[in-house]
Amino acid sequence: MDTATAREPRQERSRATRRRLLAAAVRCLAEVGWSGSTVAAVAERAGVSRGAAQHHFPTREALFTAAVRYVSEARSLELRRRAADLPQGPARTEAVVELLVDSYVGPEFAAALQLWAAAANDARLRADVLPLEEHVGRESHRLALDLLGVDESASGVREIVQATLDLARGLGLAGLLADDRARRRRIVQRWARALERELAAVR
Amino acid sequence: MDTATAREPRQERSRATRRRLLAAAVRCLAEVGWSGSTVAAVAERAGVSRGAAQHHFPTREALFTAAVRYVSEARSLELRRRAADLPQGPARTEAVVELLVDSYVGPEFAAALQLWAAAANDARLRADVLPLEEHVGRESHRLALDLLGVDESASGVREIVQATLDLARGLGLAGLLADDRARRRRIVQRWARALERELAAVR
Structure with a gap:
């Protein structure tokens, strides 16, 4: 066995350990x-x-920020995959809004929220979380533009798309403590109708 | 001095102590x-x-839930007071949206968010926070209907007004870690334009 092949399984093991730590960190934060x-x-x-964990993530801040980044990227890939099945035509806007809102629900959002809440009172953690939040925000915005098939250079498009993501975040927060699905479904339908009208002019 | 007049200043002192505790609890939670x-x-x-504090609030959950309720009610009164100065006519919708969004910003929102985040992982706290959240939600909804001058029996009004409050909550969360005022201002203007169109049919 030459050095390169000996290194490979070791690197693969190291990556698998890292992924296990990230997944466990998300569950821990959410729970x-x-x-x-x-x-x-x-x-x-x-x-x-503990030694292996500290080798991968020397600080608590580094571990949990990486974990939320990891699930955000997984979520982004998953959304783009699900986006392939979205309908075209008049039903599309509602399906896109539903997809975006769905991505602010569940243990991934709960974990991110715990990290944000902690970062509000911790300058060191905030320094790690802010660039992550900006990155995730940009990705979500780009995805929403792609899925809605609109160009943000048209007047007012950028803001109405951002409003849709802010709404999704607000609905995520509303669903944190209790099952809010039925209400959320009605809001998504209603918002989609309004959004459709707002975007009609630029399509 | 008869018994009734002796009792009065004591009751007033007790109320003042209670208010001091509630205000300190909100600052503590936010910070x-x-x-x-x-x-x-x-x-x-x-x-x-500590003894006097425990006399007023026997448990930690009771103290902080009461504190968030206290600032929510103060906020509600303040909003109704400010509402008297809102313009009539075409500029009103934007002014109302701005007022509602403003109420999800600042230390009161930061305190409420810390309580929600903690309640997500604590069944006992959640049992106290859920009825409070429902109460605050109902109050905000009623206020929004009043200020916008619309009747929720008209089709789709209830949902579009709730969406506005969910958007406000999402903007509150977005503003937790960094100064988001400039972006928030643009979203408020843009959403107010859309909301105005949505409500035009039922006015």
Whole structure:
């Protein structure tokens, strides 16, 4: 076995450990919040030694920011995959709004929210979370423009698309404590009708 | 001095102590989050003995839920007061949306968010926070209908007004970590234009 092939499985193992840590960190953050989320707690959940966890993520901030980035990127890929099945024609706008809103629900959003809430009171964590939030915001915005098939150079498009993402974030927060699906469904339908009218002029 | 007059200043002192505790609890929650927010920490901030604080609020959950309720009610009164100065005519919708969005910004919203985030992982706290959230939601909805001068029995009005409040909540969350005022202003203007068109049919 030459050096390159010996290195490969080791690198693959290291990547697998990293992914296990990231997935465990998201679950931990969503389930117990920031105060109970430490590198040691995540290492235990992931079945990884504390030393190995610290080798991958020297600080708590680095681990949890990477974890939220990891699920955001996975979510982005998943949305683009699901987008291939979206209808064309008049039903499309509602399907796009539903897809976007769905991405602010579930354990990934719960984890991100715990990180944001903690970052509000922690300057060091905020320094890591802010660039992540900007990155995720830009990605979501680009995805929404693509799926809606509109060009943001047209007047007012950028703002109405951003409003749709802000609405999605607000609905995510509303669904954090209780099952809000039935109400959310009605809001999505209603918003989609309004959005359709707003975008009709630029299509 | 008869018993009734002796009782009155004592009741007034007790109410003042309660208000001091509630105000200190909101600042504490907004500044350090749930994990650092204890009855003892709030008593110290308020300059009240721990025993007196516990007399008013036997549990941590009771204190912080009451504090968020207190600022929500103060906010509601303040909004109704400011509403008297809102313009009539075409500029009104934007002024109303701005007023509603403004109410999801600042330390009161930051405190409420910390409480929601903590309640997501704490069944006992959630049992106190859910009825509060429903109460605040109903109040905001009623206020929005009043200010916009629309009747929710008309088709689609209820949902578009709720969407406006969900958008406001999402904008509040977006503004938690960084100064988002310039972007928020553009979204408010853009959404007000769309909302105006949506409500024109039912006015």
